[in-house]
Amino acid sequence: MTAAPATLVASDLDRTLIYSAAALDLRMPDHEAPRLLCVETYGGAPLSYLTEHAAALLAGLHRTALFVPATTRTPEQYRRVHLPGPAPRYAICANGGHLLVDGTTDPDWQRTVHRRIAERSAPLAEIRARLTATADQEWLLKERVAEDLFAYLVVDRARLPEGWVRDLTGWAAERGWTVSLQGRKIYAVPQPLTKSAALREVAQRAGAVRTLAAGDSLLDADLLTAADRAWRPAHGELADAGWTAPHLTVVPRTGVAAGESILRAFTAATEAAVPAEAPSV
Structure with missing residues (x-):
């Protein structure tokens, strides 16, 4: 089977393809649980996993498509992940905000992103000021800035007041920012900062004529919308919101099993697009 670079597969990582121990959602008896492969360590301890079957599917996907991780992680956080x-x-x-080419940030793309944000969104300092002024130390665990591009909070979900995220979302939208709650993290991201814009840039550079995508959070919605075909798991923000689209398939699995199912769907879709080899004469 020959490579098919005309197909680009872009996928979110956390809670889409890879999962922390808390997010694995292994609902079967222990003796039936799948074997797992650790693909990330942090502080010397294992952090993120996928199933061994998913690992084999991901490794094989490179033969039929251009695979592009599309994550909210910073480049430093992304480099901790060692995918098959x-x-x-x-x-x-x-x-x-960053387009890595062979592991290195592309400076032209970075300048383009910063210009778009400056033109369309309120300054990061204004957003951070609102976050720190309204967050309560009773439930706020950490406040962070990523690459001078966006801010996020790590919170105690059980103590997070009902309506706080909704109020922040409305306030931020008036200033050109998007708010997303993912697990224990609340992200505030400028609206021009999107995975879909970077996806279009990669597709143009690579000459891709078809794009497939997967994701689980509201920050992935634009990526899924921009793709020709898209998948999401039955968990996450998009599932909670009932988000759908005509070209979207909902994988009826949750946790790490959903990641394997998404990779099976990617594999089937890309292999179907590869022309059969001509018979020898």
Whole structure:
């Protein structure tokens, strides 16, 4: 089977393809649980996993498509992840703020992103001021800035007041920012900072004529909308919101099993697009 670079597969990582121990959602008896492969360590301890079957599917996907990780992680956080198969030629990090080419940030793309944010969104300092002024130390665990592009809070979900995220969302939208709650993290991201914009840039550079995508959070919605075909798991923000689209397939699985199902769907879709080899004569 020959490679098919005309197909680009872009996927979110956390809670889409890879999962922390808390997010694995292994609902079967222990003796039936799948074997897992650790793909990330942090502080000397294992952090993120996928199933061994998913690992084999991901490694094989490189033969039929251009695989592009598309993550909200910073480049530093992304580099902790060691995915099966060849190192991706392109990677979308910081929700589209960084486009890595062979592991290095592309400076032209970075300048383009900063210009778009300056033109369309309120300054990061204004957003951070609102976050720190309204967050309560009773439930706020950490406040962070990623790459001078966006801010996020790590919170105690059980103590987070009902309506706080909704109120922040409305306030931020008036200033050109998007708010997303993912697990214990609340992200505030400028609206021009999108995975879909970076996806279009990669597709143009690579000459891709078809794009497939997967994701689980509201920050992935634009990525899924921009793709020709898209998948999401039955968990996450998009599932909670009932988000759908005509070209979207909902994988009826949750946790790490959903990641494996998404990779099976990617594999089937890309293999179907590869022309059969001509018979020898």
